[in-house]
Amino acid sequence: MSVPPLLQRFVDDELHRAADLISRTCSATLEQLRQPRDHLLTSSERQHYFELVQVLQSQQGVYQKAFVETLRRLVLADMGPATQAEAGNVRPSGLQLMDETRVESDIEISRAIQQIDSAAEWELRELQTFTSTLRGQPHVTAESNPLRPQSYARALWEAGTALPITAVQQSILLRVAATVMGGLLRTAFAAASSRLEAQGIEPGIYRTVVIAPGAGRDAPPEMDVTRPGALDGLMRSMPGGGDAGPITGNEPKRRVLPTTTPALEQALLRVEELLRRMPTGDAAAVAASPPPLRLAQHRAALMATAGETVDRQIIELLSRLFETILSDRSLSTPLQGAIARLQVSALRIALLDPSMLDAYDHPVWQLLDRIVTAATTYPHPYDTRLIALQDFCDKLVQQMAAAPQQDSALYRHSLGRLDAFLADQLRRQQRDAEPNVEALVRAEQAEALQRTLAGRLVEQMTQVPASPTLRRFITGTWSHVLTQSVQQHGDQSPQTTGYLKTVDELLWSLKLPDHPKSRQRLLELLPGLLQRLRDGMALVQLPPAEQQAVFDELMKVHSEALRPGTRAAQARKPDEQLTPEEIVQRMREEPQPELPEPDPLDGSAFSDSLIDLASLETVPAALMDSTEPGSSADEARQWVQRMALGERYRLFLHGAWTCVQLLWRSDQGHFFLFAGELPQQTHSVSLRALERLRAEKLLRPLHEQPLIQRAVDGLLLNLARPI
Numbered sequence: 010m011s012v013p014p015l016l017q018r019f020v021d022d023e024l025h026r027a028a029d030l031i032s033r034t035c036s037a038t039l040e041q042l043r044q045p046r047d048h049l050l051t052s053s054e055r056q057h058y059f060e061l062v063q064v065l066q067s068q069q070g071v072y073q074k075a076f077v078e079t080l081r082r083l084v085l086a087d088m089g090p091a092t093q094a095e096a097g098n099v100r101p102s103g104l105q106l107m108d109e110t111r112v113e114s115d116i117e118i119s120r121a122i123q124q125i126d127s128a129a130e131w132e133l134r135e136l137q138t139f140t141s142t143l144r145g146q147p148h149v150t151a152e153s154n155p156l157r158p159q160s161y162a163r164a165l166w167e168a169g170t171a172l173p174i175t176a177v178q179q180s181i182l183l184r185v186a187a188t189v190m191g192g193l194l195r196t197a198f199a200a201a202s203s204r205l206e207a208q209g210i211e212p213g214i215y216r217t218v219v220i221a222p223g224a225g226r227d228a229p230p231e232m233d234v235t236r237p238g239a240l241d242g243l244m245r246s247m248p249g250g251g252d253a254g255p256i257t258g259n260e261p262k263r264r265v266l267p268t269t270t271p272a273l274e275q276a277l278l279r280v281e282e283l284l285r286r287m288p289t290g291d292a293a294a295v296a297a298s299p300p301p302l303r304l305a306q307h308r309a310a311l312m313a314t315a316g317e318t319v320d321r322q323i324i325e326l327l328s329r330l331f332e333t334i335l336s337d338r339s340l341s342t343p344l345q346g347a348i349a350r351l352q353v354s355a356l357r358i359a360l361l362d363p364s365m366l367d368a369y370d371h372p373v374w375q376l377l378d379r380i381v382t383a384a385t386t387y388p389h390p391y392d393t394r395l396i397a398l399q400d401f402c403d404k405l406v407q408q409m410a411a412a413p414q415q416d417s418a419l420y421r422h423s424l425g426r427l428d429a430f431l432a433d434q435l436r437r438q439q440r441d442a443e444p445n446v447e448a449l450v451r452a453e454q455a456e457a458l459q460r461t462l463a464g465r466l467v468e469q470m471t472q473v474p475a476s477p478t479l480r481r482f483i484t485g486t487w488s489h490v491l492t493q494s495v496q497q498h499g500d501q502s503p504q505t506t507g508y509l510k511t512v513d514e515l516l517w518s519l520k521l522p523d524h525p526k527s528r529q530r531l532l533e534l535l536p537g538l539l540q541r542l543r544d545g546m547a548l549v550q551l552p553p554a555e556q557q558a559v560f561d562e563l564m565k566v567h568s569e570a571l572r573p574g575t576r577a578a579q580a581r582k583p584d585e586q587l588t589p590e591e592i593v594q595r596m597r598e599e600p601q602p603e604l605p606e607p608d609p610l611d612g613s614a615f616s617d618s619l620i621d622l623a624s625l626e627t628v629p630a631a632l633m634d635s636t637e638p639g640s641s642a643d644e645a646r647q648w649v650q651r652m653a654l655g656e657r658y659r660l661f662l663h664g665a666w667t668c669v670q671l672l673w674r675s676d677q678g679h680f681f682l683f684a685g686e687l688p689q690q691t692h693s694v695s696l697r698a699l700e701r702l703r704a705e706k707l708l709r710p711l712h713e714q715p716l717i718q719r720a721v722d723g724l725l726l727n728l729a730r731p732i
Contacts, residue, residue: 012088015210016143016155020088023156023201024081030193031076031168035069037189038182057178064172065182076168083160106452106680107662109697114166116705117180118664121162121187128191132198133158138212139205149213150338156201161194162187163664232725234369234718240326241366243721247325272314273360280307281353285410287346303335304328304352320360327356333723334377334716343399344384347406348377357415364417369717372420378716379427385711386657386668386686393688394434401430435655438684439672442691446673449680449693455492456679462488466512473519478562486555487512490545511541518563521570528571535567645703649696650678658683661707662692668711 042062045055065072126133133154141153151157165186169179206212232239283302304311305328312321331352335345355373358365365371380402387395405423412419439446466484475483487508494505514534521527539560546556652658657670660683669683669692681699683692694702702708712719 013143013145016088016140019140019143019201019205020084020155023197024077024084026197027077027080028073030190030197031073033193034186034190035065035073037193038186039065041185041189054181057175057181061174061178061182064174064178068172071171072168075171076164079167080160080164083163084155087155087157087160106449106693106695107698108695109701112662112694112698112701112707113176113180115661115664116701116707117183118159118162118166119661119705119707121165121183122158124184124187125158125161125191125194128188129158129195129198132195132202135202135212136198136205139202139210141213142210143205146213148336152338153213156198158194159665161190165190166664232721234715234721238367240369240717240721241363244319244322244326244366247322247329270314270316273311273316273320276307276311276314277353277357280304280311281410284350284353287350302349303332304356305332323359323366324356326366327352327359329724329727330717330720331355333720333727334381336723337381339385339388340381341384341390341395341399344380344402347399347402348380350406350410351377354409354415358417358420362417369715372417372424374715374717376420376424376427379424379431381716382657382711383431386670386684388668388686392686394438397434398430401427432655435670435672438670441689442672442682442684445682445691445693449673449675449682451496453675453677453679455496457677458495459488459492462491469512469516473516475519476562476566478558479519479566482555482559483512483515486549486551486559487545489549493548494545507541508545511538511545514538515542518570519566523573525573528573531567531570539563641704642700645700648703649699649708652681652699657711659709659711660692660694661702662694667692 039062042058042065045058136156137151137154138149140155141149144153146153162183166179166183169182169186172179172182174182202212232243234240280302287302304324308324308328311324311328315321315324331349335349340348355365355377358373365373380398383398384395387398389395405426409415409419409423463484466488470480470483491505491508491512494502494508498504515538518531518534518538521531542559543556546559652671652674654671654674657668660667660669667686669685671681672684672691673682674680679696681694681696683694684690685692699708714722
């Protein structure tokens, strides 16, 4: 779909102003970084602020250019939906696991979005009334404005990545810059609305607004449809000749043997024929046709033929509910048509089957809910999964319309067929994702082995004096080396055996006995030991700077050990005779508290020559994180544990909300694989990352409430709007 010229001109003008916006943001951000609240900062935080000022001052041009380019790319991508080629010919890329470290950036971006949105909330809403008009939309929607807070927040983050700063400094920069930009955007959005108004653009706020189901509903529902009789009570409040006030027990009663009058039946047949003529099949042809016919357009004619008040109230309620459901812009046009063709069928059942308005989980509501939920996961019109769903629903609805009896049994049978189709679609996606699943299985096995090896290394190093650099290298990096060697070469291979031998030789060299034979043996071991260390570092691609730091530490330790009597003299020296430098050195050599403790239940020693890989457990209990019962982290963990295969969720990843479907979770529950919004697109996320996202409310069900609840919420909101 092409972008309306008026909207394109408006967006181009605003993007042209982005350079001035980021320039003023940068100046104000620098000012705030120079004058932080020192009493609230630690010394390390003050150092981060100082370094940020130095970098931002010297590289303002880089920062501003990156922001402008990223903002333009994001806004233009948002204006143009995925093309048929993009949606249908996606190639699976390399597997990238989103762990708890990577999602921290998403959490920071989400907070920046909230900061900007809250600062410019009312000005943004006003601007949306104009952009809806520029798009030619009959109703105001937040999606009409491509200049959204998330685009500005993501552009600020990307601009920060262009600077030579640490991850902590990038987070600080984003927080400060987002606060500054929120205030500037408040003024910018207000000015943009004024310019559009001066051009004669009529704001959409003066038009009728139909609230889609569930729009803006984070609070508890005004009417809980799960309460028995809730829908029936709502029906009795509908205008139709009866009492529209509170239920008193004197309202029109449901008939014992419901029937429809001949006149009403003829009216239903006429509407049904109009619905049958609606185009189906090709999405382009359907999109070019008029909007789907709504029952509300024939409400007056149907109510005029109804013989009883209760029938008129049912017609009023069902027509309004379907009007709300069909106003959901996330539904593709073909699926809107499929749901529209069920309107008369659902109305017939409501007129003849009192249970439809007695239970929120009636097969009619369940079938509609399942269609909408599946369709929402596929937002791109050329997605092959969406096209297959549309084709299936078209055929299903046609067969339902041809059925001689319209009743709950028909919908229950159709619901089973739809579930079978969705289950088959899930299995196909799981088969397509098998290479990623195999990679994640290997990754989980490697993680379990590495954590176990790290625990054993920590246990063995308890009595070994070592600097923090060497301690981290042995328990962290070298456990990674051992894991990679086992996976690539096997646990009995010469390579793995050599790396295991390196552990014993290295630890022996760190506590070398003060004896001439020991010093002689160290001299003989060093060439081979250092070479195996280099080979292991290369295996895990350890950065050169970290390699050099390890070798520098070893050089100091071994040089001291090769001097006769040095270590023994220092060992005999009482604590009170140590110099301050020696005290600091001894503190550095103490075991670090942040490292995991050995499993107290595991009595096996790790001081023999080789690690028995076959005897290792998966993960020592002492290495597992613990959370306080009842804490938000504990609640998030339990919520993630309840996630089920095939269920659909909303996930904040890569700086944006995305709809996903859970395809697979590992046996140990440490890794999850989701289907994305495009075919063959997957997202692999670790357990800890999901728990972190859930704790920050960045992982949610696709819909918090069932469709009928969302439709009732929208209906009540629309009824409450002034005429």
